[in-house]
Amino acid sequence: MTAGRYAPSPSGRMHLGNLLCCLLAWLSAKSRGGQVLLRIEDLDTQRCPRHFADAIVKDLAWLGLSADGPQPPVYQSERAEIYQHYYDMLDRRGLVYPCFCSRSQLHAASAPHRSDGQVIYAGTCRGLTPEQVAEKAKTRAPAWRVRVPDEEITFTDGHMGRYTENLARDCGDFYLRRADGVFAYQLAVVVDDALMGVTEVVRGADLLSSTPRQLWLYRELGLTPPVFYHLPLLLAADGRRLSKRDGDQSLENLRAKYAPQEVIGKLAFACGLQPTPRPVTPAELAGTFDWGRVPEGDICLPEGLF
Numbered sequence: 001m002t003a004g005r006y007a008p009s010p011s012g013r014m015h016l017g018n019l020l021c022c023l024l025a026w027l028s029a030k031s032r033g034g035q036v037l038l039r040i041e042d043l044d045t046q047r048c049p050r051h052f053a054d055a056i057v058k059d060l061a062w063l064g065l066s067a068d069g070p071q072p073p074v075y076q077s078e079r080a081e082i083y084q085h086y087y088d089m090l091d092r093r094g095l096v097y098p099c100f101c102s103r104s105q106l107h108a109a110s111a112p113h114r115s116d117g118q119v120i121y122a123g124t125c126r127g128l129t130p131e132q133v134a135e136k137a138k139t140r141a142p143a144w145r146v147r148v149p150d151e152e153i154t155f156t157d158g159h160m161g162r163y164t165e166n167l168a169r170d171c172g173d174f175y176l177r178r179a180d181g182v183f184a185y186q187l188a189v190v191v192d193d194a195l196m197g198v199t200e201v202v203r204g205a206d207l208l209s210s211t212p213r214q215l216w217l218y219r220e221l222g223l224t225p226p227v228f229y230h231l232p233l234l235l236a237a238d239g240r241r242l243s244k245r246d247g248d249q250s251l252e253n254l255r256a257k258y259a260p261q262e263v264i265g266k267l268a269f270a271c272g273l274q275p276t277p278r279p280v281t282p283a284e285l286a287g288t289f290d291w292g293r294v295p296e297g298d299i300c301l302p303e304g305l306f
């Protein structure tokens with residue numbers, strides 16, 4: 001059976017971009033008779049307090065998009081032992097090493113950048129001797145990186161088509177664990193989606209370029225990957241990216257102004273799922289849902305729609 005998921009990082013109240021992602025995850029799974037699972041991505045507990053997670057659960061219920069389980073949801077902040085187990089598998093194979101580079105070293109003017117603006121790690125700490133590691137560890141707690149192969153990873157996204165990255169050339173060794181001990185998103189998301197039995201991942205196009213790293217981790221950890229659907233970014237009418245700073249489009253304000261069917265109807269209209277912004281329930285949309293209707297390029301919200 002299809003198992004989709006919501007994986008929000010509760011660093012604030014949901015906004016329209018998060019909501020579009022939840023709506024499409026729900027429709028994609030439900031239109032095939034599947035289920036949607038909920039995982040709260042609160043690895044960074046400082047940034048992601050529990051009250052925001054609780055608000056997301058309530059907002060999803062208000063919208064008619066409640067998850068099917070588990071109850072309570074999976075909280076990443078409670079799973080360090082599980083991540084440790086998989087981290088150790090990589091560590092035992094000599095794939096993990098400490099990195100002492102500071103943020104300013106990583107972002108030095110000469111550092112090569114990816115097309116998404118992130119820095120490609122140059123491998124500065126890859127070949128440190130045990131003596132060098134011991135010396136550096138006296139003054140700085142290291143973060144931990146995984147050695148990636150010089151290999152093309154290609155996959156076919158359910159919505160965006162083929163995507164390829166050479167991990168060594170296009171990304172570099174990436175973080176598995178921060179200096180304060182918190183496990184990295186890339187590791188946690190792979191372990192959790194696999195252990196929760198997720199069969200399809202629906203998420204924003206900003207994570208398309210994380211997928212080759214994650215597929216490689218699936219392979220190295222002996223886990224079965226899901227199918228991926230990356231959805232276009234939702235932009236404001238003036239072309240700016242929507243963010244939690246667009247307070248007027250937070251669920252808090254939308255709930256004060258509209259009924260849930262109105263919010264869903266307008267959003268469904270903006271992303272091609274219905275010809276007018278008429279109020280609609282998610283269940284009604286599921287009957288005719290087809291990924292082919294969703295644009296591949298960024299979606300601009302029409303002026304005055306919300």
Ligand code: GLU
Nearest residue numbers: 007008009041189203207
């Ligand atoms: N927690 C991430 C977010 O809220 C999503 C991660 C994922 O879908 O893989 O942006």
